Amino acid sequence: MPSVSRKGQQMPESPIRKLVPFAEKAYKANKTVYHLNIGQPDIKTPQIAMDAVSMHSLEILAYSRSEGSEGYRTKIANYYKRNEIPVEADNIIVTTGGSEALLFAMGSIADIDDEIIIPEPFYANYNGFATASGVKIVPVISKIEDNFALPPISEFEKLITPKTKAILICNPGNPTGYLYSKEEIKTLAAIVKKHDLFLVADEVYREFTYDGYEHYSILQEESMAEHGIIIDSVSKRYSMCGARIGCLVSKNKQVMATALKFAQARLSPPTFAQIASEAALGTPQSYFDNVISEYEQRRNTLIRELQKIPGVIVGVPKGAFYCIVQLPVKNSDDFAQWLLESFDLNGETIMVAPAAGFYSSPGVGLNQVRIAYVLNEDSLIKAVNILKVALEQYKG
Incomplete structure (x- = not known):
C-alpha cells in the first residue's frame, strides 16, 4: 500500500x-x-462590500493579475498611507487570505531547514505553514504570568544562528491579544538590522486596539524598508472571513519579485472577493x-x-x-x-x-x-x- x-x-x-x-x-x-x-x-460585513458584488457589471468572470488588480492595490496603498505606512501599489501583492501571504513570505525568504524565531504562543497555523514550507520554528516563550509581554531581547539573540532568516510577530497578537509597543517594534527592528534578518509582522488585527493604545507598524520604521514584510487580510477588519483576501506588503524589491513568482504559480486571487474588498475600503471610520x-x-x-x-x-x-x-x-x-x-x-x-x-x-x-x-x-x-x-x- x-x-x-x-x-x-x-x-x-x-x-x-x-x-x-x-x-x-x-x-x-x-x-x-x-x-x-x-x-x-x-x-x-459593511453593506458597500456586499452591494459591490451583487451590483457588478461583469460579463466574464475572468482571471485578475497575479498580484491583484491595479485599482485595488492602489486603494490598499492609500489605506496604508492614511495609517502612516508609506507604501505604493507595487509594494503589494494580493493573496488568497493572509494565509497565502504567509506561505509566500516563508517561501520567498527561507529554504528547507532554515529557521524563523517566533514569540509563542502564536497563531496555530504558523506551525502548519512552517511544516508546508520545510521551515523550522524556533520559539521564544512568553508567559501568561507576564501577560505575554515580549521576552527580553537577550532571549532572541541567544537563538540566532546562521540558519535564522527572520523574526515573525503577530501584532496585535492571536491568540494572546498582546499589542507591541512602539519601543518594542524599534528594538526588534534593531535586532534584525544587526543580524541582517527579516522582520515579518502579521498585522491583520491592526484596527482592534483598546484602552487608548495605538498600533505601530513595522513599516512605519524607515530602517525596515529592506527588512520588513507585512502580512494583512480583510477577514477581521471588515468581518469578511469568507472573502479569503489578504496581501503581502514589502518595500524589498527582491522579496516582491520572488513572491510574485509564487503568486503567478497559483494564477490569481479570486475576482469577486477583490471587488468586495476594494469596495470595503470605503467603509467609514x-x-x-x-x-x-x-x-x-x-x-x-x-x-x-x-x-x-x-x-x-x-x-x-x-x-x-x-x-x-x-x-x-x-x-x-x-x-x-x-x-x-x-x-x-x-x-x-x-x-x-x-x-x-x-x-x-x-x-x-x-x-x-x-x-x-x-x-x-x-x-x-x-x-x-x-x-x-x-x-x-x-x-x-
Missing part, C-alpha cells in the same frame, strides 16, 4: 477546527453550542469606532466573568479579540472534547480551542485554552457560567 509523505504526517491538526466533528454531534443531540473557539466575528467599542466592552465583560472562577488565570488583551485562559485542568484537549461530548447545562455547552496547538514547544500550554470574544455580552456571560459549572463537574 502506498504511503503518504512525511511532511503530511508531520502537518499538525488545527486546534481551532479539529473538534468540529464533536460539535456536530452536539448539534445532533440538540445542544446549543456557544462558539468561543474561532475568530469569526458576528459583526455585519464610524464603523470601526462602533466595532472597537463593542469589542472592548465584550473584552471587559469576559475578563471580569472569568476572573470570578476559582483557579482560572487569564491574560488581559490590549488588542485583537482573543485571550489565553489557564484552567485548573491537566489536559485542555480532553476537557474541550468532554464539553462537547459529555456535558451540557440545561441543553447548552461551549466550544473552546485547546491552546497547546498555539505553541511549538512540546508540553507547553496543555492546561490553557484560547477564547475568542466574538459573541455578544449576554452570550459571553452565559458561556462563562457554563465553563464554571463544567469545571466543577469535570473529573479529567
